[in-house]
Amino acid sequence: MSRTGKNTVNPNSDLVAMNRGPLALSRWTSKLKTWVEHVFFRWGFVIALVGFLLGRAYILTNILPFALPFFAAVYIMKRDKIALAFLAVMGGAFTVSIENTTFTFASIFMFFIYNIVFGRFTTKTVGLVPFQVFLSALTAHLSVVYFQQGSLILYDVFMSTIEAGLSFVLTMIFLQSVPLLTERKGKQQSLETEEIVCLIILLASVLTGTTDWFLYHLSIQHIFTRYLVLLAAYVAGATIGSTVGVVTGLILSLANVASLYQLSLLAFSGLLGGLLKEGKRIGVGLGLLIGTSLIALYVDKQADIAVTLLESVVAIIMFLLTPKFIMEKLAKFVPGTNEHSTDQQQYLRRMRDVTSNKITQFANVFQALSGSFAVYGYVEEEDQEKEADIFLSGITAKTCQTCFKREQCWAVNFDKTYDYLREIMQETQEGTLQRNTKLMREWDKYCVRGTRVTELINQELFHFYNEQKLKKQMMEGRRLVAEQLLGVSKVMEDFAKEIQREKENHQIQEEQILEAFREFGIEIGHVDIYCLDQGNVDIEMTIPTASNQRGECEKLLAPMLSDILKETIVVKLEEPSQYPNGYSNVCFGSAKTFSIDTGLATAAKGGGLVSGDSYSTMELSIGKYAIAISDGMGNGERAHRESKETLKLLQKILQSGIDETIAIKSINSILSLRTTEEIFTTLDLAMIDLRDASAKFLKIGSTPSFVKRGDRVIKIEASNLPMGMIQDFEVDVVSEQLKMGDILIMMSDGIFEGPKHVENHEMWMKRKVKELQTEDPQEIADILMEEVIRSRNGFIEDDMTVVVAKVDKTMPKWATIPVFSKQA
Known part of the structure; x- marks a missing residue:
């Protein structure tokens, strides 16, 4: 109460009270889940319950094939729970009869005997467990019958063999299914088909142990078997639901021939429930009611139909009361369900994030290393002045320190x-210095030890400048390493961003494309759109293999997509189905705006087989086309090896995504440091962007290139020394905007300087290019090569290489097909 006699009210108290309830419920639910998992898995309640029911289970009134295989599976897979499994199995057998208890104990005892015997011969006894179970069951059954009857007849041997054979098969099944009930499977793991079937057989065998249990005339066995079918149909659909019904009904009918109609009831109910899964739990329950009604009326007209229906109603009520998190957890283990797909996507997303973070961390490390090297990567003028002062200080320390002046x-x-x-x-x-007599006279007058100082400077200066040169080389090397590390860091950062790029949500566009194709009469499995950016379209489709036997993807689907998206779409990749009537996976993407058609001609000096020139044309993943010519120093095998190695390094570095300038500097550093001999290599590189035809030319000691554009001839040149000559050099990059129809001509010095009796090679080459009457790249290369050789009277003075590239607009192979539907 306040002093005015009124109650003080906190305006947020109601909100806090409202939030406190859900939080408390969430905490209570979490604690309950933890406690249930602790009891079921750590304490072994599942093993105790399953063992107890399997100890009671039998088929054909006197065959007990379940108890020993379960005990053997626990002995192999969960040996710390072996005592609990033994007590549970024996307790279940004791509730049936003393005879069952005797046989169960005898079979387990014989299993230990055979396990000891087998263990003396081999340490790998896991694969022999089914055989041990077979021998144990056979020996135990025959021994018990012999002690009870005093003799054995052929029928006893036959029944014992059947029981041992069933135990053999069940052992192999339980070895796969028991771990599924006793261990928590990881979130990212899913059940295989064999594991699902084995688990169903185990659960059906467990329910066999409830044969004689009734609650107000309602069979506990019937209720739980139908509940199991409802779970399977709701979680996994009609296929698994009907399979569970068939397997469960078959095992129950073996236990009691009167329950044979349960096979049809459970299988039909599982099928109907799975088909009505879209109606949620009510739909699945309705399927069980319909199946129960039809089978009960048809098969068991004389029986109490009301009891059968009531058992199904109780199973449906249990199914409706089952917590949602249990359904979701079960669905995560079944392939094909939405929950399993979502769980797998979350796992893949986590793996993607971890991978991306690792790559980003490595990129940061390379960036930090680059910064560390860059700190010492430049030689400033002030540093040179300081070094000179230090040098002079050393000279004065040896001369002036003992001078009286x-x-x-x-x-x-x-x-x-x-x-x-x-x-x-x-x-x-x-x-x-010796010619500067004026300076020498003045210095001798000024310094009493002038001659000594001059001689000392002359002696030490050579070592000083060698140290300066070495230091500068080291610093330049550090700078180059810093640039290379920075380039690697940039590539890794881009790769990490590419990994992080999510598939965008294009559900509306996917539905529109599906609708357009189906209206056209083309059957499509599904459409996945990853990107719709102009010039970077990425679409995947699944189509029936039979629908693509004559190239319909390239002839129909791609032209239709081209009309819908208003750009040229082509087939990038096609993965045919492994099955005759399966589905093929087809990837569609944007066609490049421009295409490059190349021609080349090459000849070795003197008509030899090995040329010192090398060339390469490559289309890079970043949407660029690279043309390169390298000329090794001299001729023959050695020059060929050097030029080929240069282009090989260039191709590897460019394909990694590193900038071409850094790539050339890296190759130059490698060539200059690899050997002390004077081995130089020229490089002529053209990088053409296929999206807009822009080109970059990097010429390292190479001859000019020419671009023929109609009647014009454009010369492209740059002044750079050959690679390997000096460690540090700046690469001049020449940019040029190419156009459709342009013809690019690149050549080695053997072609450019090859014509005999020509003073101005540039003018001669321009004239020959301008006079060309053809636009075919291969014909142009052959004509230029022939002109040069003819000017030398048929003699090849030097290695010659010419590469010609024509820039064309990309023309689709098939015309677009108009689609009369909503555009994506």
Whole structure:
């Protein structure tokens, strides 16, 4: 109460109270789940319950094939629960009869005997467990019957063999299904078909142990078997639902011939329930009621139909009361369900995120290393001045420190003394000191030890500049390494972003494309649209294999997509089905705006077989087309090896996504550091973007290239030294916008400088290119090669290579097909 006598009210108290309820319920549910899992899996309640019911289970009134296989499976898979399994099996057998208890104990005892015997011969006894169970069941059954009757007849041997054979088969089944009930399977794991079938057989065998249990005239066995069918039909659909019904009904009919009609009832109910799955739980329950009514009226007209229907109603009520999280958890283990697909997608997304984060971390490491190298990657003028001062300090330490005029020179006349020393140092470096008599006379008058200082500078200067040169080379090497590391870091960052790129939601467009194709009469399985960006379309489809026997994807689907998306679409990849009537997976994508048609001609010096020139044409994944010519120093095998190795390195680096400038610098560094011999290599590289025909030319010691555009001839050149000559150089990049119909001509020096008696090679080549009457790249290459050889009277003076590329607009192979539907 407040002083005014009114109650103080907190405006957020109602909201807090409302939120407290759901939070408390969520915590209670979480604790309940934890407690249930703890009891079922850690304490072994599942093993106790299953063992107890299997100890009671029998078929054909006197065959007990379930108890021993279950005990053997627990002995192999969960040995720490073997005592619990033994007590459960024996307890279940004791509730049936003393005879069952005796046989169960005898069979387990014989299993231990045979296990010890087999263990003496081999340590790998897991694969022999079914045989041990077979011998144990056969020996135990014959022994018990012999002690009870005093003799054995052929019927006893026959029944014992059948029981041992069933135990043999059940052992192999239980070895796969028992771990599914006793261990929690990882979220990312799913059940195989064999595991599902084995689990169904195990559960049906367990329910066989409830044969004589009734609740107000209602069979517990019938209720739980129908509940099991409802779960299977709702979680996995009609196929698994009917399979569970068939297997469960078959095993129940073996236990009691009077329950044979249960086989048809459960199988038909599972099928109907799965087909009515779209109606949620009510639909599945309705399927069980319909199946129960039809089978009961048809098969068992004299029986109490009301009891049968009531058993189904109780099973449906249990099914409706089953918590949702149990259904979802079961569905995650069954392939083909939405929950399983979602769980798999979440797992893949987590793996993708982890991979992307790892790559990003590596990119950050390379970036940090690049920054670390870049700190020492440049030589400043101030640093050179400091190095010179340090050098002069060393000279004065050996000469001036013991001179009596030290104070006069360095305290009173510091600037004058320093200027003299710097001038002597510079003159000595240039080799003009002895000719500068004026400087020498002035220095001798100024310094009492002038000759000694001059000689010492002359001696030490050579070592000083060698150290400076070595230091500069190291720093330039660090700078190059920094650039390379930065390029690798950029590539890794882009790759991490590409991994993180989610599939965009194009559900509306997918439905529109499906509708358009179906209206056209084309059957499509499904459509997945990953990207609809202009020039970067990425679509996947599944179509029946029979519908693509004559190339319908390329002739029909791609032209229809081209009309819908208003750009040229082509088939990128086609994966045919492995089955005759299956579905093929087809990938569609944007066609490049431009295409490159190439022709080439090459000849070795003197008509030899090995040319020192190498060439390469490659289409990169980043939508670019690369043309490269490399000319090794000299001729023959060695020059060919050097040029080929250069292009091989270039191709590998460019395909990784690293910028072409960094790629060339990296190759130059490798060539300059790989050997001490003078081996130089030229490189002529053209990078053409197939989206807009823009081109970049990087010419390293190479000859000019020419672009023929109608009647015009454009020369493209740059001034760069050959690779391997110096460690550090700047790459001049020449950019040019190509157009449709342009013809690019690239050549080695053997072609450009090959014509005899020609003073201006550039003008000669322009004239020959301008006079060309053909636009075919191969014909142009052959004509230029022939012209050069003819000018030399048929003699080949040097290795010659010419590559011709024509830029064309991409023309689709098939015309677009108009689609009269809503466009995507």
